[in-house]
Structure formats: C-alpha cells, structure tokens
Amino acid sequence: xxxxxxxxxxxxxxxxxxxxxxxxxxxxxxxxxxxxxxxxxxxxxxxxxxxxxxxxxxxxxxxxxxxxxxxxxxxxxxxxxxxxxxxxxxxxxxxxxxxxxxxxxxxxxxxxxxxxxxxxxxxxxxxxxxxxxxxxxxxxxxxxxxxxxxxxxxxxxxxxxxxxxxxxxxxxxxxxxxxxxxxxxxxxxxxxxxxxxxxxxxxxxxxxxxxxxxxxxxxxxxxxxxxxxxxxxxxxxxxxxxxxxxxxxxxxxxxxxxxxxxxxxxxxxxxxxxxxxxxxxxxxxxxxxxxxxxxxxxxxxxxxxxxxxxxxxxxxxxxxxxxxxxxxxxxxxxxxxxxxxxxxxxxxxxxxxxxxxxxxxxxxxxxxxxxxxxxxxxxxxxxxxxxxxxxxxxxxxxxxxxxxxxxxxxxxxxxx
Numbered sequence: 001x002x003x004x005x006x007x008x009x010x011x012x013x014x015x016x017x018x019x020x021x022x023x024x025x026x027x028x029x030x031x032x033x034x035x036x037x038x039x040x041x042x043x044x045x046x047x048x049x050x051x052x053x054x055x056x057x058x059x060x061x062x063x064x065x066x067x068x069x070x071x072x073x074x075x076x077x078x079x080x081x082x083x084x085x086x087x088x089x090x091x092x093x094x095x096x097x098x099x100x101x102x103x104x105x106x107x108x109x110x111x112x113x114x115x116x117x118x119x120x121x122x123x124x125x126x127x128x129x130x131x132x133x134x135x136x137x138x139x140x141x142x143x144x145x146x147x148x149x150x151x152x153x154x155x156x157x158x159x160x161x162x163x164x165x166x167x168x169x170x171x172x173x174x175x176x177x178x179x180x181x182x183x184x185x186x187x188x189x190x191x192x193x194x195x196x197x198x199x200x201x202x203x204x205x206x207x208x209x210x211x212x213x214x215x216x217x218x219x220x221x222x223x224x225x226x227x228x229x230x231x232x233x234x235x236x237x238x239x240x241x242x243x244x245x246x247x248x249x250x251x252x253x254x255x256x257x258x259x260x261x262x263x264x265x266x267x268x269x270x271x272x273x274x275x276x277x278x279x280x281x282x283x284x285x286x287x288x289x290x291x292x293x294x295x296x297x298x299x300x301x302x303x304x305x306x307x308x309x310x311x312x313x314x315x316x317x318x319x320x321x322x323x324x325x326x327x328x329x330x331x332x333x334x335x336x337x338x339x340x341x342x343x344x345x346x347x348x349x350x351x352x353x354x355x356x357x358x359x360x361x362x363x364x365x366x367x368x369x370x371x372x373x374x375x376x377x378x379x380x381x382x383x384x385x386x387x388x389x390x391x392x393x394x395x396x397x398x399x400x401x402x403x404x405x406x407x408x409x410x411x412x413x414x415x416x
Contacts, residue, residue, distance in 0.1 A: 036062040089122030095160035131177040138181040190338040202324035211281035220339025229299040255307040340369040
C-alpha cells in the first residue's frame with residue numbers, strides 16, 4: 001500500500017475516534033427527516049450519569065450544541081436542567097429550604113416568594129425563564145410596590161439561580177442579564193423649623209418626651225436605635241453615648257434586640273444640655289418603676305419596663321404632634337432627617353454629619369437624609385448676592401477697562 005493511501009486511512013481512523021470519543025457525545029441523522037440528534041452522557045449533581053438526546057435542525061446547530069455541552073461539562077456545569085419540568089415556584093421553595101439565615105431574612109424571602117414571585121412567575125418552567133420575563137415582572141411590581149419589595153425579590157431570585165447553577169442543577173442563570181429595577185425614591189423632607197420647634201417645645205413638658213425628641217431629632221438616632229438604648233450606654237463622666245443595638249419586631253419572637261443596621265457601635269458625644277435632659281428623665285423614671293413588671297434598663301421602655309414596640313412609639317409621637325398643634329402629619333423617622341439637615345445647613349462638614357447619622361458613607365447621608373430648607377435656600381441667595389459685584393465695583397471695573405482701551409489706542413497710534 002502506498003504512503004498516500006496509508007495517510008488517508010490513518011486520517012479517517014482519527015476522525016472516527018474523535019467523533020466517537022467516550023463520554024464526549026455523538027451526532028447522527030434522525031431517520032426520515034433532515035434533522036440531527038445529539039446524544040450525550042450528562043453527569044447529575046449526585047454523580048449519576050444520564051443519557052440525553054437533543055434534536056436540532058442542522059449539522060451546524062448540532063456541532064454548536066455539542067461544543068457548548070463539552071465546554072460546560074469541562075467547567076463542572078451542564079446544558080440541561082436536572083428536572084426540566086420544574087417550575088419557578090417549586091424551584092424557589094426548594095432554595096428557601098436549603099438556606100439558613102437570620103429569622104427576619106428568612107421571613108422576608110418567604111414573603112417575597114409567596115406574595116411577589118409566585119403570582120407572576122411561579123408557573124414558568126425554570127428552563128424557560130428569560131431575562132425579559134423577569135424584567136417585565138419587575139415592571140408590574142413597580143406599579144404598586146416599593147423599592148424595598150423590588151430589592152428583596154431581586155435578591156431572592158439572584159441568590160436562588162446562582163446556587164442552582166453553582167450546584168449544577170440548572171444550565172444557566174438568567175439573572176446575570178437582568179437589570180435591577182429601581183423606582184425613583186421620594187426622600188422624606190425634614191420637618192420645617194417652625195413645626196419642629198413647636199414639637200420640641202411641647203415635648204419639653206414631659207421628661208420622657210423631651211429626652212425622646214432630643215435623641216431622635218437633635219442627635220439624631222433612628223427610632224429602633226432610640227428604643228434599644230440602655231442607661232448603661234451612657235458614660236456620664238466622659239459625656240458619651242454608645243449605641244450598638246436596636247429593637248425590632250420579629251415574627252414569632254416578638255420584640256428583640258438586634259445589632260445596629262451596619263453592625264457597628266455608634267459612639268456620640270453628649271453636650272451638657274443633653275446630659276441634663278437625660279438626668280431629669282432618669283430621675284422621673286425612678287418614680288415610675290413601682291408600676292413596672294420588669295426592668296430591662298431601657299432609657300425608653302414601655303409602661304411596664306420592657307421593650308417598646310414601634311406601634312407604641314408611633315402612638316406617642318402622633319399624640320405629641322396633636323398636642324403641639326402642627327397641622328401636618330409627620331412620621332417619627334422624619335426627626336432623623338430633620339436633625340441631619342440642620343447640621344448640614346448650619347455648616348457641619350459631611351463626614352462629621354455622617355458620623356452622627358450613623359452612616360459609614362457621607363454619600364448616603366447627603367443623598368437620602370440631607371435636604372435644602374427654606375432658611376438654607378435664603379442663605380444661598382444671600383451668598384449669590386454677595387458674589388455679585390456692587391454698583392461701585394461695576395463702575396470701577398468699567399472705568400478701568402475704558403482706560404485700558406484708551407491706552408491701547410494710543411500705543412497703536414504711536415506705532416503708525
């Protein structure tokens with residue numbers, strides 16, 4: 001046999017071996033049609049090997065599918081869903097069962113799945129879920145739901161699909177191409193100074209209310225942080241307040257202490273006036289303890305010495321608004337916005353303001369808490385007026401310019 005013949009035979013033999021390599025899959029025509037079948041062995045997450053067949057319309061499509069399968073398999077993934085008939089609702093339920101988070105986080109995810117994911121996407125096949133379908137669902141939710149709802153829905157879907165791909169249960173993660181929807185936020189404005197002063201004046205009649213508004217509006221702390229403060233958090237000699245917890249209402253557990261939002265303790269200086277306000281409140285509280293059932297050492301307890309609920313704190317705040325005679329209804333969280341805005345508009349630098357506000361970034365403080373006030377806008381116009389040259393300055397500048405032009409004319413005449 002000639003050398004050319006031997007090379008030809010060897011080439012054919014190599015092609016056959018490459019095509020029929022063990023575990024690499026094969027392609028063959030589908031009888032009676034112009035289509036092709038791709039047959040592969042897929043390794044499931046539990047180690048089981050499953051024979052799969054896919055029908056495609058052309059040899060080119062078959063080769064592309066086989067290439068993608070081999071690539072995914074080499075990276076520890078798959079091009080198939082373990083359960084191709086599984087729907088999004090069941091998939092999300094299984095993901096929720098597989099994770100372990102804080103009770104409040106689990107409650108949020110469970111609510112998101114049952115109320116905001118299943119109604120729109122629950123019956124869609126996981127293998128058929130597309131980014132456009134998810135974004136359309138977000139658009140529908142945005143018509144009636146807040147940014148917090150959109151955030152928790154996006155978080156649940158992202159984490160569930162990421163885990164599904166990581167564990168080899170699904171072939172791809174549609175969330176990688178989904179753009180997170182964020183509605184325009186309506187930042188709560190600060191309480192106007194006139195109303196804030198009326199509220200403060202009314203609160204000063206009661207040592208409890210006085211201290212509550214002082215730490216909520218002047219300091220300023222979040223409502224949950226104020227409710228979590230204990231007398232032991234105050235160093236009376238150094239005049240320092242340490243805030244490292246908050247009170248939250250937890251499903252199944254009632255009111256509980258939780259770390260602050262960013263998990264870090266907030267250390268704040270107290271002025272002499274604030275020390276005096278807190279001392280008076282503490283002395284008044286001693287007399288009220290005879291009616292308590294327990295003493296948790298709280299600065300702002302409920303009527304029996306325990307943790308005070310957000311609802312109870314809101315009721316007291318609403319009562320205070322009514323007694324002060326303000327016509328607008330402000331939510332208690334607006335106390336914090338008011339305090340932050342006051343510091344910014346009265347010259348306190350952004351970093352210091354952010355520290356008092358309990359934020360790690362001054363960007364958050366300026367974007368969501370600081371607002372322009374009527375007083376700051378008036379001061380701004382005063383600054384603008386100060387920038388504008390006076391009539392005398394304008395006349396002097398114009399005269400100087402006329403002298404410059406005259407001198408230039410004389411110099412040019414001399415040259416001619």
